[in-house]
Amino acid sequence: MVNLRPYQRAAVLAVYLFWRTKLGSPAVVMPTGSGKTVVIAQLSSDAATRWGGRVLILSHSREIVKQIVNKLRTAFPGLDVGVHAAGLKRHDTQNQIVVAQIQTAHGRACELGAFDVVIIDECHTVSTKNKGRYRKLLADLMVINPNTRVVGFTATPFRLDSGPICTPDGVFSEVCYEVSVAELMRDGYLSPITTKSGCLQPDLSGVRIRGRDYDQQQLGHAMDQEAPVIAACEELVDSTAARSATLIFATSVPHARRIVETLQQEHGLACGFICGATPTAERDATLARFAAGELRFLCNVGVLTTGYDAPHIDCVVLLRPTMSCGLYVQMVGRGFRLHPGKEDCLVLDFGGNVDRHGPIDALRIKTERAGEGAGESIVKTCPECQGQIAVGFLTCPQCGHAFPPPKRQTHRAQATSAPILSMSITNTVYRVADVCYSVHHGRRAAEGAPPTMRVEYAIGRLVWQSEWVCIEHDGYARQKAELWWRARTDLPVPDSVAEAVEIAESGVLATPSAITVCEVEGDQFPKIVAYDFATRSEPQTAASAALSQEGAADA
Structure with missing residues (x-):
């Protein structure tokens, strides 16, 4: 058994709601370090034990x-779990749950057999075009069982070559759940991040762009220069004096070796080194020394971006410029995890990545094709509630506003100027003097869109804080409305906003004595994130307890 965090439980429920109510395949967006593996394990256990289904879990990474x-x-010891990965020297095919590496599984659909559920981790690696190993394997599995349901998990819901992963003709049709870096940091589930740009930034003016990222050979030559490496090492040593574990991302093997030698020869500091060619035994031994604290510094070239969990990392050094937003997020994400005694994670950026891609919690990716000009951000603003959400959402998870179907676009990263976190977050507790309820019709809502119940809290002299409860919406918005309602009464959740307002105005709903309002720098509208119920006439329900942990209905 696993104890799911509130947002992990919400992710599981969002997947089930999508599968029950919609066609297509959803994507779940969760930051690095938020526990995607736990959610995947819960979904797999449910499918196998509650419904007797077969589950195939796919990833590109052996780790x-x-x-x-x-x-x-460990979480579900009674499950029948097999492994199908040449890198692990296992080729199981008949288990109820098969965890497979796509490099081994593709082309072997008939050997693997029929599956009821396919879960893809790091699903941004799936091509949005009708090609690639994942697309071929999924097509073959659908022939065997046309009713197979698919769900993807990723921290980066976009590809550098084609933009958002949710497209009309892609594998994934819609983001069904997303939780942001800022939310999890605010709630204490991810480590705070601080940033510092290196004093000496590389000159990349002569480096060509190839395959929508820097030409690796030219980039390696530009970065592997004696003077810049010496300066960077001196700065990172000074900046990490109080840090216990520093992970360094280098550009090339010669560049990494120069960094390791400089730290050892100039500063007397041992630094581990691994790359793709490092023998498995040596690699495992180096990682074990780093995890045990025997090595304070570990330098790598392209191997620790995904599938590597080292919660004690409290400094990430980016000596690897990239035009890939996904790679940038994955590198910084190595420092997201919590660890005893770890106050925050310092990101030292010597590659201009923060300026290039924007804040880690509000990334911007633009297109720029000949004759097309600039494209749009992967984040969009809901016209109804002004919330910022991933472009993959077809329905706003905060207020239920319906968006038109997305259009395919090809994206390339462009430089911006921003800190590692885009905003300051302030939570303020206000006493509630009164509560008013009304039927609300969005001025810019789509034609035929259902109304919402507007709830206004008096928190000062002529000062009101509003939220919108989506009683008549479907999916995740309705689920959150039900949690909101059950936290206030044991009466059945009404089917219409008008009925909900009538019941609320009769005085049977418990009203909070105080609310916590979150104000995010740059956002026009504050949001309620928690409630304090002083007294209730009836016992608090399970839904109420869940809501007190999860926060508000995200107005």
């Missing part, structure tokens, strides 16, 4: 395969 298998076996 991720191992993590998922370990989580399944």
